[in-house]
Amino acid sequence: MPSSKKPRRAYRGPKFARGNVASLEVLNKHSVTNAVIDAFVVPLDTQERRDVAITFLVALDRMVKGKANADDLGYLGFMCNTARMLCERGFVEDGMDDVIAAQEALMRADERARRGAGLALDGDGIRVVREAYWIHxxxxxxxxxxxLLAAGKEVTRRQLAGDILELAA
Structure with missing residues (x-):
């Protein structure tokens, strides 16, 4: 069977890339930079804040009732760590002591769970973790x-570097 007599043309890429590529790259850099700057200062919308609140409040409720698991402890720990990072960066600075107390309460709960008791907060721990939630x-x-993203990345960086809060003996 004979092949097609029509010769194939070489692929030349998409039409928009055929023009002045350098000007497109500059335009793209500026638009990306402006988008990043705009997104940096824009607060979370109502839906996102509600999702965050549900995640942390459900985890806190499970910790209060003694039905928590490691994920709940992780959510509350990340909340406290992020809140501490934001306090260090000037957002609600006067809440730093309460956030540190909440971190210590979560560490006490984790220590009790490692000894065989359930993963739950004590009375003082409930109070300070709720206060840390309201600060957050x-x-x-x-x-x-x-x-918020920069604070979360800094928390992760510090954890990987081993810069973690130690529970006093």
Whole structure:
């Protein structure tokens, strides 16, 4: 069977890339930079704040009732670590002591769970973790997305570097 007599043309890429590529790259860099700057200071919308609140409040409720698992402890720990990072960066600075107390309460709960008791908060721990939650909520109201993401990345960086809070003996 004879092949097609029509010769194939070489692929030349998409039409929009055929023009001045250098100007497109500059335009793209500026638009990406502006988008990043805009997103950095824009606070979370109502839906996102509600999702964050549900995640942390469900985890806190399970810790109070003694039905928590490692994920719940992780959610609350990340909340406290992020709140501490935002306090260090100037968002609701006066809440730093309460956030540190909440971190210590979560560590006490984890230590009790390692000894065989259930993963639950003590009475003082419940109070300080709730206070840390309200501090975190206040921070989310004023901090932008970029501030929250940068705080989360800094928490992860510090954990990987071994810079963690130690429970006093």
């Amino acid at each position: 909520e206040a921070q989310i109201e004023v901090a932008g997305r970029g501030h």
